[in-house]
Amino acid sequence: MARLLTVxxxxxxxxxxxxxxxxxxxxxTGLSSQEKRTLAPLAKDWxxxxxxxxxxxxxxxxxxxxxxPLEQQRIQTHIRDWxxxxxxxxxxxxxxxxxxKKLSPEKRLEIKQKxxxxxxxxxxxxxxxx
Amino acid sequence: MNExxxxxxxxxxxxxxxxDIEQNTLNRLQSARRTSLENYRVVETLxxxxxxxxxxxxHSPRFNTRNLLSLxxxxxxxxxxxxxxxxxxxxxxxxIDILLLADDLPINAYLDNELDVWLDS
Numbered sequence: 655m656a657r658l659l660t661v662x663x664x665x666x667x668x669x670x671x672x673x674x675x676x677x678x679x680x681x682x683t684g685l686s687s688q689e690k691r692t693l694a695p696l697a698k699d700w701x702x703x704x705x706x707x708x709x710x711x712x713x714x715x716x717x718x719x720x721x722x723p724l725e726q727q728r729i730q731t732h733i734r735d736w737x738x739x740x741x742x743x744x745x746x747x748x749x750x751x752x753x754x755k756k757l758s759p760e761k762r763l764e765i766k767q768k769x770x771x772x773x774x775x776x777x778x779x780x781x782x783x784x
Numbered sequence: 785m786n787e788x789x790x791x792x793x794x795x796x797x798x799x800x801x802x803x804d805i806e807q808n809t810l811n812r813l814q815s816a817r818r819t820s821l822e823n824y825r826v827v828e829t830l831x832x833x834x835x836x837x838x839x840x841x842x843h844s845p846r847f848n849t850r851n852l853l854s855l856x857x858x859x860x861x862x863x864x865x866x867x868x869x870x871x872x873x874x875x876x877x878x879x880i881d882i883l884l885l886a887d888d889l890p891i892n893a894y895l896d897n898e899l900d901v902w903l904d905s
Contacts, residue, residue: 658893659852662859665863666866712877727885735891736881746893748877753903765902769893781896 682709692718695733707737 655693685693692715693700700708718726739747754762772778805813884894893899 659859662856662863666859666863673905677836681811710871710878710881715880717878717882721882721886730886732885732891736885739891739895743895744877744881747891748880749886751880751887751898754889757903765899766889767888768902769899772898777826778898 668709680712688719690728693733695730696737699737 682690682697685700689712690697691710696703696711703711713730721729729763736744754765757765796812
């Protein structure tokens, strides 16, 4: 009985750290083919990425499957830009996304159209040349 | 006087005093002892299990085994839950991040001050 209790205690303390080390060591080659396809834009930096970031991207890759082909395509386009942001910039982007989400569909469309127009403007080009 | 000598002296005094106790008092003391022994029982503990029936348990080896087995089972369940939770760990922003990534506005749009002007207008 004492032996059984010792084994249970050992499992209790070692399993969580074992799970953590499994996640920490998830190298690019260890990912499934589906995960590799989804996270392809991050392939170059994957092995150097910190474990928390890896976990987050793996979580996103799981949800990716349930999205439409158009959404999947957009994710592929935005992945690298998002990954290069600082935590503060991500926070700012989330805040604005939530603000836009609360707007009426008409107002949302208006803002998106304004953005497209602005992107063609010399003002935008000048700003992004700096 | 060291400790064993003191002990012996106290024992001698008690033995001598015992001889001086009246027979009536001795009888009453013996009777009280007997009653006390007859009434002695293993202390029982009541353990309630949620809304279910109460389980009456004494200090039997069977009870200890059952208790230990429950503890082992509990530890195994907790270890499994903890293992699963670590593997399933999700960032609290994961939901919003995936929606943001799937949106038709590019990421740099959210960082452009121009967007604030339109949002506030």
